[in-house]
Amino acid sequence: xxxxxxxxxxxxxxxxxxxxxxxxxxxxxxxxxxxxxxxxxxxxxxxxxxxxxxxxxxxxxxxxxxxxxxxxxxxxxxxxxxxxxxxxxxxxxxxxxxxxxxxxxxxxxxxxxxxxxxxxxxxxxxxxxxxxxxxxxxxxxxxxxxxxxxxxxxxxxxxxxxxxxxxxxxxxxxxxxxxxxxxxxxxxxxxxxxxxxxxxxxxxxxxxxxxxxxxxxxxxxxx
Amino acid sequence: xxxxxxxxxxxxxxxxxxxxxxxxxxxxxxxxxxxxxxxxxxxxxxxxxxxxxxxxxxxxxxxxxxxxxxxxxxxxxxxxxxxxxxxxxxxxxxxxxxxxxxxxxxxxxxxxxxxxxxxxxxxxxxxxxxxxxxxxxxxxxxxxxxxxxxxxxxxxxxxxxxxxxxxxxxxxxxxxxxxxxxxxxxxxxxxxxxxxxxxxxxxxxxxxxxxxxxxxxxx
Numbered sequence: 001x002x003x004x005x006x007x008x009x010x011x012x013x014x015x016x017x018x019x020x021x022x023x024x025x026x027x028x029x030x031x032x033x034x035x036x037x038x039x040x041x042x043x044x045x046x047x048x049x050x051x052x053x054x055x056x057x058x059x060x061x062x063x064x065x066x067x068x069x070x071x072x073x074x075x076x077x078x079x080x081x082x083x084x085x086x087x088x089x090x091x092x093x094x095x096x097x098x099x100x101x102x103x104x105x106x107x108x109x110x111x112x113x114x115x116x117x118x119x120x121x122x123x124x125x126x127x128x129x130x131x132x133x134x135x136x137x138x139x140x141x142x143x144x145x146x147x148x149x150x151x152x153x154x155x156x157x158x159x160x161x162x163x164x165x166x167x168x169x170x171x172x173x174x175x176x177x178x179x180x181x182x183x184x185x186x187x188x189x190x191x192x193x194x195x196x197x198x199x200x201x202x203x204x205x206x207x208x209x210x211x212x213x214x215x216x217x218x219x220x221x222x223x
Numbered sequence: 224x225x226x227x228x229x230x231x232x233x234x235x236x237x238x239x240x241x242x243x244x245x246x247x248x249x250x251x252x253x254x255x256x257x258x259x260x261x262x263x264x265x266x267x268x269x270x271x272x273x274x275x276x277x278x279x280x281x282x283x284x285x286x287x288x289x290x291x292x293x294x295x296x297x298x299x300x301x302x303x304x305x306x307x308x309x310x311x312x313x314x315x316x317x318x319x320x321x322x323x324x325x326x327x328x329x330x331x332x333x334x335x336x337x338x339x340x341x342x343x344x345x346x347x348x349x350x351x352x353x354x355x356x357x358x359x360x361x362x363x364x365x366x367x368x369x370x371x372x373x374x375x376x377x378x379x380x381x382x383x384x385x386x387x388x389x390x391x392x393x394x395x396x397x398x399x400x401x402x403x404x405x406x407x408x409x410x411x412x413x414x415x416x417x418x419x420x421x422x423x424x425x426x427x428x429x430x431x432x433x434x435x436x437x438x439x440x441x442x
Contacts, residue, residue: 153363157353170342171374174381219286
């Protein structure tokens with residue numbers, strides 16, 4: 001089998017498991033909505049305030065949802081003994097990384113695609129600009145790129161759920177900054193030129209960390 | 224013997240550096256006496272980066288060669304680096320207070336990116352302590368060490384851009400810096416780098432003994 005067919009086999013396994021259990025998407029989606037509701041009470045909903053904090057709220061919400069769903073990415077493998085199955089399967093570690101990464105990317109994008117319109121609806125914001133969609137996509141790729149690596153690492157430690165945020169947040173700070181700044185501009189109707197340098201940084205982050213994670217993933221899961 | 228030579232060298236350099244900083248160098252016109260913190264702040268900032276570079280190299284060599292000495296090097300460098308990063312944050316905020324009137328200025332890219340580095344360093348040690356056995360902890364920490372170092376340029380770039388300005392010119396390129404200030408800075412940089420090397424050697428030797436004792440205990 002070619003590289004991509006093996007990768008898609010692993011991704012498809014995750015999609016199938018998710019379609020049967022609906023564990024990640026449903027739970028994380030509810031969590032995401034709750035965070036949005038809590039923000040509403042924390043900051044109030046006067047249009048001036050919303051304009052100021054909307055982009056920050058959006059990315060705090062997405063960063064938390066990202067950590068929550070990435071945390072689950074390897075837990076099921078570990079608990080059900082599927083990890084050993086993956087390890088003895090005749091595929092390289094890099095393929096496991098790419099497959100799991102694509103699965104997490106898909107789940108997170110679905111969650112965001114549902115949460116974003118609800119966010120717009122609740123706060124009366126116009127979120128449907130191509131700029132915002134590109135920002136969300138690029139930042140999410142960055143999240144799952146390092147997130148998959150750290151998730152596999154965290155699941156093999158004693159404190160599992162606590163380890164991932166501690167590792168994940170400091171590393172993704174640059175793209176969170178970029179996402180907040182660029183979304184702020186996109187939400188107030190900015191042009192591509194206003195956000196190009198942020199998209200550049202986020203894009204560079206994505207490429208660098210996809211490559212680095214791809215290369216060192218094997219060291220995380222060898223046992 | 225070599226270590227004593229290094230120790231003597233470090234002592235001399237440190238005394239010269241202190242003399243330069245507190246007696247010889249002229250007081251800066253705009254910022255006044257406070258500006259002298261600069262000669263401590265720059266070396267600590269530099270050592271933050273240097274120690275992280277050693278962690279990075281040690282981590283890669285450990286993952287590739289699987290020899291414990293590389294992990295020990297990375298661990299010890301990280302430990303001293305964490306101390307210097309903390310010092311850089313403290314001196315940075317002592318500097319910020321009289322200049323900008325606040326202890327912590329989020330608008331200073333160097334300060335904010337040092338804070339992010341500090342968190343990455345913490346993660347480097349936390350992941351070790353959360354691992355179920357030392358060898359696994361070393362492997363995980365090496366992964367964090369590599370990813371963390373690669374992240375540094377992006378962190379600096381984005382915190383600078385967040386502030387909405389282009390990267391400020393390096394102090395070394397400023398035409399206005401008095402030659403005596405320049406010399407003082409250079410002496411301080413060398414003095415603190417030698418100190419770092421001495422601390423690193425001492426820590427590695429200590430860690431080696433710790434490992435030996437552990438092996439002896441385990442039989």
